[in-house]
Amino acid sequence: MRIAMIGSGYVGLVSGACFADFGHEVVCVDLDAGKIAALERGEIPIFEPGLDRLVADNASAGRLRFTTDLAPAVAQADVVFIAVGTPSRRGDGHADLSYVHAAAAAIAGAVEGFTVVVTKSTVPVGTGDDVERIIAETNPRADVAVVSNPEFLREGAAIEDFKRPDRIVVGLEDERARDVMTEVYRPLYLNQAPLLFTGRRTAELIKYAGNAFLAMKITFINEIADLCEKTGANVQDVARGIGLDKRIGPKFLNAGPGYGGSCFPKDTLALVKTGQDYDSPLRLVETTVAVNDQRKRAMGRRVVAALGGSVRGRTVAILGLTFKPNTDDMREAPSIAIIQALRDAGARVRAYDPEGMSAARALMEGVDYADNAYAAAEGADCLVLVTEWNQFRSLDLKRLRAAMATPLFIDLRNVYRRREVEAAGFTYHSIGRPGDGEAHIPESAAAE
Ligand SMILES: NC(=O)c1ccc[n+]([C@@H]2O[C@H](COP(=O)([O-])OP(=O)(O)OC[C@H]3O[C@@H](n4cnc5c(N)ncnc54)[C@H](O)[C@@H]3O)[C@@H](O)[C@H]2O)c1
Incomplete structure (x- = not known):
């Protein structure tokens, strides 16, 4: 052909x-x-x-x-x-x-x-x-x-x-x-x-319905993560507990800072508009869009709160800028809203991403870009893991701790386990895993 x-x-x-x-x-x-x-x-x-x-x-x-x-x-x-x-x-x-x-x-x-x-x-x-x-x-x-x-x-x-x-x-x-x-x-x-x-119209709708469903699944587990934080439950265990049900399935149940990327944000929004045009509102999708938008901004506030309510003049190190690992795509990446919120609150931001920095430079002014994770952490008051690139999965925590001014680690992707990060001298925050609730997660689930 x-x-x-x-x-x-x-x-x-x-x-x-x-x-x-x-x-x-x-x-x-x-x-x-x-x-x-x-x-x-x-x-x-x-x-x-x-x-x-x-x-x-x-x-x-x-x-x-x-x-x-x-x-x-x-x-x-x-x-x-x-x-x-x-x-x-x-x-x-x-x-x-x-x-x-x-x-x-x-x-x-x-x-x-x-x-x-x-x-x-x-x-x-x-x-x-x-x-x-x-x-x-x-x-x-x-x-x-x-x-x-x-x-x-x-x-x-x-x-x-x-x-x-x-x-x-x-x-x-x-x-x-x-x-x-x-x-x-x-x-x-x-x-x-x-x-x-x-039929042709059916095929067109399959694509949007699929993306909206996945975006909804992510948003659902993100809201469950918030509830876990209030109730002392562990979202990774909840995700595993529901994901083993074949009717639900284990994928797209990783709680995090909200979905981004070149597809979900624009496609959910476009589907909402189509629903409105045809007088067939898609309320679940409308809510998904609103909840996800709020969540990305809320992640910035979470960092400010972890730093005691003020970040003015303080340095926040950001690890991972792309909307997900293994791409250089920055479109609608949660890092953009998080960094904006931090800069609005007066923080200095230093960032590192393995592939996304040239796209990020074009999008975000006023951010310092570092050559690697340890350089980003140098003298920082807080380290925020935003995108779970493989190279961020086994950081030398002691070396990071030694580089930083304040030992605060905010893991928005639940990559680490509380006790290993705390053992290196950090105060550790993650998503939907309050206290020691994560202590009983099996290795395989923690690594997903
Ligand atoms: N990126 C993804 O992961 C993904 C996945 C599934 C579906 N999609 C969909 O696929 C489509 C393309 O997405 P993308 O991420 O590849 O976009 P992109 O922006 O990376 O690429 C689009 C390309 O089209 C070119 N272009 C625009 N008008 C043209 C024209 N008249 N003639 C020739 N070239 C033209 C642009 O210069 C650009 O290089 C979108 O509808 C997107 O929603 C994307």
């Missing part, structure tokens, strides 16, 4: 490289000439484990190319994927579909022969109808089948997720697209990944 991938960001680049690895002929297109030039030089503009190798192998095999020139890539393609961004629209939280609409118009002007046009971007229910209409209006002779194929990969594990998905969802209204999409995903299909064919 000849595939054109419109948009070469996280999703477009990973999907394009994986499709090429399946043996398809892929051209990744992007408007960003700098990004395409970097890719042509063999440089990967994002941090995603394993992606450099996958891109290099497939580019050198001649199956993966990069261009800013959309028209020839589309003209030669059997299948055109739209993988452009759909950020929150400023002001109202609806998904901003301007990039999708622009891509649809550009594709319309370039298609030749029957072409399957697939929306891989996360788009509100009904967007496939818009794409179809835009293409028909721009080029009435275009012969296309418009399909929805939402992407479920997670940054940090994107290649594994793409190649071993729980399911592939394909929403179509034109039966001619069914065989084409089966062929595109043949290697996964042969590996028994369930290929779920639905």
Whole structure:
């Protein structure tokens, strides 16, 4: 199959490289000439484990190319994927579909022969109808089948997720697209990944419903963590106790500082707006959005309270800036709200992140950036572990303690066990594990 991938960001680049690895002929297109030039030089503009190798192998095999020139890539393609961004629209939280609409118009002007046009971007229910209409209006002779194929990969594990998905969802209204999409995903299909064919609107809604459900699950355990703190229970034990119930499942039950990232915040908000538009309010999702927003800011206040109510002139060391480990993505990261709250309260902030610092520098002024965790802790009054990168899981606590002015450790990811941190001389705060309630957590659960 000849595939054109419109948009070469996280999703477009990973999907394009994986499709090429399946043996398809892929051209990744992007408007960003700098990004395409970097890719042509063999440089990967994002941090995603394993992606450099996958891109290099497939580019050198001649199956993966990069261009800013959309028209020839589309003209030669059997299948055109739209993988452009759909950020929150400023002001109202609806998904901003301007990039999708622009891509649809550009594709319309370039298609030749029957072409399957697939929306891989996360788009509100009904967007496939818009794409179809835009293409028909721009080029009435275009012969296309418009399909929805939402992407479920997670940054940090994107290649594994793409190649071993729980399911592939394909929403179509034109039966001619069914065989084409089966062929595109043949290697996964042969590996028994369930290929779920639905209507196009259903596929669009599956993506939002899935993300909203996961965001709700995280928010639920976060609220349970707050209750644990008031009642002396241990949230990790509660999570394990409920997660072993197969109807609930153990994932997405790690209490923390609130969800962030490029997807959950904007997708929950967009789903709320869709519900309102269709006069079918989604109150659980509305509450999830509100609770999560408040939680990120509350984490800053938690640090201030742990420092005795005032942080003016004091130094707070932040470990981890990205919204989760193994990515350089800073979009909607909880660290942003936490650092803002601390700086508003007069704290000096010194931060370290293994991959996120250049994105963070562009977003946050007035923060000192350190070269490693120990340098961040030097002379600090408090250490806050915000993102659970592996390298923060086995810090030399005694060395950290010696570097700091005040021995205060706030673990927003429940990575450590109270007694080991206290044994190194720290005062320790974590999430939903008050007092010694965590003493009976088995090693395996503590390490999750
Ligand atoms: N990042 C994730 O983990 C993830 C996971 C699942 C789904 N998604 C969805 O996938 C979509 C893309 O997300 P992303 O994180 O890859 O975004 P991104 O911002 O990393 O990449 C989007 C790319 O599209 C390019 N672009 C925009 N308009 C274009 C056009 N007309 N022609 C060519 N290129 C164009 C931009 O220059 C950019 O490089 C979004 O809808 C997102 O919600 C993202």
